[in-house]
Amino acid sequence: MTARREPSAPPALPGHEHVRLLGLGGFADVFLYRQDLPRREVAVKVLLAGSMDDDVRRRFRTEANLMAQLSHHPSIVTVYQADIAADGRPYLVMEYCSRPGLAERYRTERIAVAEALRIGIRLASAVETAHRAGILHRDIKPANVLTTDFGWPALTDFGIAATTGPDGAATVGMSIPWSPPELLGEHPTGDARSDVYSLAATVYSLLAGRTPFELPGGQNTAQQLVARIERAALPPTGRADVPASLQQVLERAMAKHPARRFPSAAALGRAFQQVEAELRVPVTPLDLTDEPAPPAAAERADHPDATRLRGIVAVDPVAPTGAPVDDDRTRVRGAVQVTPEAPPAGPGPRFEVPAEVEDEVEAAPSGRGRVVAGVVAGVVVLAAAGGAIAVAAQGSGSADAGPTTTALAPAPPPTVGGAVPSPTELAGARQADGSVVFRWTNPDPQQGDQYVWGVRQATGEPTLALVGTTTVTVPAAQASGQVCIEVSIVRADRRESVRPTEGCTA
Structure with missing residues (x-):
């Protein structure tokens, strides 16, 4: 067992009185100080003297700038000051989160399901805010989520997690139990969906009381965890009070392939909101600058408590123990550059137009949203772009029928209805010409329902298409051997099945 290292000496800081050690890190120690003016307690993160090479100094400065840029968000730790101590060590003065x-x-x-959802939504807001600023966190885990004096989760540790800039380094550090498969390979790559995975893995830990692929009482070496993360199905949380819809949300957010996950942290947050509504607990707002606030509670009028006022739940304060915490530390990794994008218009997947059909794409007006365009052999191809949704569909499957285009207005805010179900009774039948016709049933049809579907490939993710009927045809040219497809229901407000239905035919 590795011996616990001794903490570094707290530096003498002008206008600050050292109180005690808060935690030990791989590259920095955190101390509690009492600031003289304005009078308050603050957390001071001090770089270790033995780790002050140029790269670490650069990342430390980056952490200060990034957290200052984002610290207006209520679920991101606030940075007050950054400077160099008299002994030459850089330090950050940050909000002290006492809980x-x-x-x-x-x-x-045993964290209640409602609290885990509330934490997940607030963190999703913080992560989405970072992504919109062009910042990937890349190390979301329980150890990097503090709790403010008012009980809010507060994301921290952006320094070694993500930066913007042209000099992203090739080295990557990770906290294995919460890392997605794409960050565990020999050549790690990741994007916003990697943070979506880690955020969902963190919520899973809150519910299960363990890391997602940890075997209680079993062998859990780093090598074994990596193998399970890359190949094993996400196990259930083991709690009877966790609804199936929440397990499905976690499974989608932690899919092995990034394309199978929610496309953004905001989309994951909306999925958590839907579970809250299903459980009839107050729907937690997404703290985004352009996000409309949901109703205060997702309850039907006939619910016994629908018109009763709820009191404030008091949480007994927990006295700080002063014990340093140094588990789940993060190895050094370099920077990742991401391009800031406009926030996605809804929780649905991002669609791309294959190169072979680009010349058949009809563009929709520019703006926010997604464009659905292109018709090939009766398949409607979707392109990720701005604008209202434009749906191009062939009439009655005729190969020579001209496409018709209809436009939908921008989607309204997500509803607080229950989770969108998955299609049922999916089955395929091979036709005389070699094509395969698949049919399915919508168990809860609603006005405006459409369906996203695609042919599953052995070597990659399907190219998804949008149709308005419960029948699709896979052309003979694509239907040699076994044919498998996946289908999800898409509501008019852009909510969709948290998990697609898959079916195959010989």
């Missing part, structure tokens, strides 16, 4: 963080709680407490 136990998630790393201290998830192993020792």
